[in-house]
Amino acid sequence: MSLHTLAAIPPYVFYELDARRVRHRAAGKSLIDVGIGSPDGPIPDVVIEAMQRTAGDRALSGYPAFRAHPAFAAAVVAYLGSRFGVTVDPVAELLALAGSKEGIAELILSHTNPGDVVLVPEVYYPVYARATQLAGAIPVFVPMLPDGRLDVEAVAPADVARARVLLVNYPCNPTTASITLDDYATLVAFAERHQLLLISDLAYSELSFDGYRVPSVLQVPGALRVAVELHTCSKSFNMAGVRIAFVCGKREAIAQLDGYRSNIGYGVTTLAQMAGTAAFTHHATIIPPIVAEYRLRRDAVVQALRAGGWPVEAPRATMYLWLPVPAGYDDWGWVDALMDGPGVVVTPGIAFGEAGRGRFRLSLVQPADLLTRAAAAMTSIAPVMGSALHP
């Protein structure tokens, strides 16, 4: 990557949002921040205890293992088995990461040459396109069907021929769309046919409601031949600040990533891996109350929006609502109207690419009463909800 490459990447929209937030706070305004997707809940007690024990353990003070601490690997393998019925080799098919965001970037950087194509959903978590640009590769955006599924067959054959990687994210941030195992099977077959590495970003694997259980792409028979999947403790366990995640799947891809990472750093800090070990070991007891709280918040905000005349649908997964910008506003105009008026911070849809224009994202990262207030403020400024074509 050259300095020129870095300079050519447009500013991160979240930076701009942050600057506005700081300006308002400096002026003494109190804000209801539902912009960023950073969980407000506490780190689970059992995780804190594990970190405290680790901090005092002399045996763990050296450099961590390059791929994964055996205890972390064992906890992850058990979790994948009990939760998804998926079996991975703890040594060859698994690697601990300091968060899935940098893991995704490193996967892209270690699997592309300048000029290669990376297939990115048209509404996307920003690192997918930005890491592609940092690699000197070219993001080609895959159209989304109205239900949020990727229309991979609509990508130009010349682009598919140059593609090395296909990224998918279900349940999706920000659209909240999810897909079935059959849909995954179609994507696996597409990746296999075109010799692509399929990267599944499963950041919201556990945040689902109303009996819906999120599937893993690795449940598709043969997926280990083409796919890797990223899981993170950030959302499901309220551990975004701990920075612990993992990638599992196709062993050649894991080896390639390991080769890249071992040249620029060591493994993930042992403290974070022990925190992750405790989280995955106790997932069955930690996650239900966290999900119950998000469901309560989702229902409160949906009810408040509906009461104000916005006929929104309740998402069945993630911690977001993905809503059309009301008529008469553009993306930043709506963000500013909410921040300057009632002091509500939301994320403009263009943070997730051009195809996100005309939408905004609300995160369920405030208690239900504040979310209700934020929703009421929105509908009182704009009594008629917008309508957008994109999912």
Ligand SMILES: Cc1ncc(COP(=O)(O)O)c(C=O)c1O
């Ligand atoms: C879709 C998606 N992937 C990855 C991440 C990053 O997660 P982590 O904290 O593991 O880096 C996020 C965070 O918002 C996300 O929404």
